[in-house]
Amino acid sequence: MEINPKLQKSLEKDEFPGYGKICLIGNSTCGKTSLYWRVHTREFQETFWYTSDNPNLVYENFLMSLWDLPCRDGYDQLRTLSYPEAHLALACFSLVDRDSFDSIRNKWIHELRFHLKDTPIILVGCKHDLREEIIKSSTHQDNQSIVTSEEAEEFAKSFGFISYWENSSKSGFGMKNFMEILVNGCTYQPNIVKPKKKCLIQ
Numbered sequence: 597m598e599i600n601p602k603l604q605k606s607l608e609k610d611e612f613p614g615y616g617k618i619c620l621i622g623n624s625t626c627g628k629t630s631l632y633w634r635v636h637t638r639e640f641q642e643t644f645w646y647t648s649d650n651p652n653l654v655y656e657n658f659l660m661s662l663w664d665l666p667c668r669d670g671y672d673q674l675r676t677l678s679y680p681e682a683h684l685a686l687a688c689f690s691l692v693d694r695d696s697f698d699s700i701r702n703k704w705i706h707e708l709r710f711h712l713k714d715t716p717i718i719l720v721g722c723k724h725d726l727r728e729e730i731i732k733s734s735t736h737q738d739n740q741s742i743v744t745s746e747e748a749e750e751f752a753k754s755f756g757f758i759s760y761w762e763n764s765s766k767s768g769f770g771m772k773n774f775m776e777i778l779v780n781g782c783t784y785q786p787n788i789v790k791p792k793k794k795c796l797i798q
């Protein structure tokens with residue numbers, strides 16, 4: 597993953613052959629802003645930021661704008677103003693918080709489908725390091741709050757997400773191919789199956 601830091605800010609999208617606007621959503625504290633900072637600075641920020649601004653990222657010839665949307669209670673109207681013209685949405689949840697996973701099904705997917713009807717969505721499981729810690733501990737069998745890779749993958753397939761991706765902003769797990777994942781998501785073309793012509797000869 598090579599990002600040219602000099603090119604990261606204040607770029608005009610017309611200067612690039614490819615451009616993608618990407619919206620991050622998901623329950624509060626699931627890890628969106630930390631992921632955003634990890635991508636931009638390659639470091640984990642312990643500071644608790646509510647949301648961040650949306651500077652650009654460049655990967656090869658592709659310019660991306662990562663929008664970390666406000667997802668706390670009371671920000672619903674403000675958030676919806678940010679959706680227009682998005683090329684990709686990242687629906688985030690925490691791998692150690694089942695409520696945040698359930699909210700994807702109960703809340704976020706409906707909001708995304710309402711505002712971004714045909715936009716591709718990637719399901720994103722955050723805080724992989726914390727799930728690893730729980731799995732290593734002896735009590736993990738009783739832990740109902742962790743979300744397994746298998747169930748998240750299954751969910752992503754059955755709800756029409758284009759892919760499922762796990763990461764940790766803290767350990768860096770999953771970050772290696774992140775830029776490719778984003779570019780592929782922004783340029784995603786669904787396989788359009790042409791309807792078969794009906795044979796009229798009986």
Ligand SMILES: Nc1nc2c(ncn2[C@@H]2O[C@H](COP(=O)(O)OP(=O)(O)OP(=O)(O)O)[C@@H](O)[C@H]2O)c(=O)[nH]1
Nearest residue numbers: 624625626627628629630646647667723764765766
């Ligand atoms: N261990 C660990 N902690 C994380 C990780 N990602 C985020 N956190 C912590 O989880 C807390 C919430 O993370 P944020 O990135 O602020 O969550 P958010 O989704 O932006 O939350 P809102 O802005 O309220 O919507 C912070 O204390 C982070 O330090 C991770 O990958 N591993």
Ligand SMILES: [Mg+2]
Nearest residue numbers: 629645646647
């Ligand atoms: Mg935030």
